[in-house]
Amino acid sequence: KAGVTQTPRYLIKTRGQQVTLSCSPISGHRSVSWYQQTPGQGLQFLFEYFSETQRNKGNFPGRFSGRQFSNSRSEMNVSTLELGDSALYLCASSLVGDEQFFGPGTRLTVL
Amino acid sequence: SQQGEEDPQALSIQEGENATMNCSYKTSINNLQWYRQNSGRGLVHLILIRSNEREKHSGRLRVTLDTSKKSSSLLITASRAADTASYFCATDATDTGNQFYFGTGTSLTVIP
Numbered sequence: 001k002a003g004v005t006q007t008p009r010y011l012i013k014t015r016g017q018q019v020t021l022s023c024s025p026i027s028g029h030r031s032v033s034w035y036q037q038t039p040g041q042g043l044q045f046l047f048e049y050f051s052e053t054q055r056n057k058g059n060f061p062g063r064f065s066g067r068q069f070s071n072s073r074s075e076m077n078v079s080t081l082e083l084g085d086s087a088l089y090l091c092a093s094s095l096v097g098d099e100q101f102f103g104p105g106t107r108l109t110v111l
Numbered sequence: 112s113q114q115g116e117e118d119p120q121a122l123s124i125q126e127g128e129n130a131t132m133n134c135s136y137k138t139s140i141n142n143l144q145w146y147r148q149n150s151g152r153g154l155v156h157l158i159l160i161r162s163n164e165r166e167k168h169s170g171r172l173r174v175t176l177d178t179s180k181k182s183s184s185l186l187i188t189a190s191r192a193a194d195t196a197s198y199f200c201a202t203d204a205t206d207t208g209n210q211f212y213f214g215t216g217t218s219l220t221v222i223p
Contacts, residue, residue, distance in 0.1 A: 045210055100211065
């Protein structure tokens with residue numbers, strides 16, 4: 001089985017812009033979760049989608065949003081980028097209540 | 112916060128030695144998972160232990176879980192230079208489905 005893929009792998013944006021990141025889960029996995037990883041805050045949960053519905057949401061501002069398509073692929077969007085949004089964004093897919101498989105991440109740099 | 116905490120934050124050992132890292136968490140869980148992350152890359156799942164299990168093995172890895180103390184430990188035996196990485200524990204909460212809380216990580220360095 002192909003693993004979780006994320007695109008793009010690297011992204012450079014400027015403050016105020018918006019960005020969309022994409023995640024393709026492992027075939028058959030309906031749950032997709034997003035995490036933000038920074039040196040200061042570690043790995044923080046953003047949100048989880050299951051069957052095109054947001055099932056869980058972490059403590060992030062409304063500038064962070066996401067969606068899931070019928071084929072389980074997911075996108076997350078960050079609007080009005082801030083310098084503090086620079087991070088590694090990780091996507092993970094899983095069967096319900098099982099281990100999570102992570103993608104390689106998208107490294108976002110906000111200038 | 113339900114975030115777990117790993118201890119120690121950093122560990123340096125010689126190749127061939129065993130490495131033990133610990134994880135403490137705050138609330139009841141369904142399961143606890145351990146992950147490895149090589150410098151700035153995605154996380155690799157190592158092992159999942161369910162709340163009704165006390166010990167689990169996978170190759171050179173041994174994980175224990177003590178739900179009464181809300182703690183888990185990961186033992187890597189006969190360490191290799193390739194084990195150099197950061198190790199994280201992740202816990203779910205019994206009432207939030209597929210939402211996981213990651214600890215702060217233990218940075219392991221195995222010296223050849």
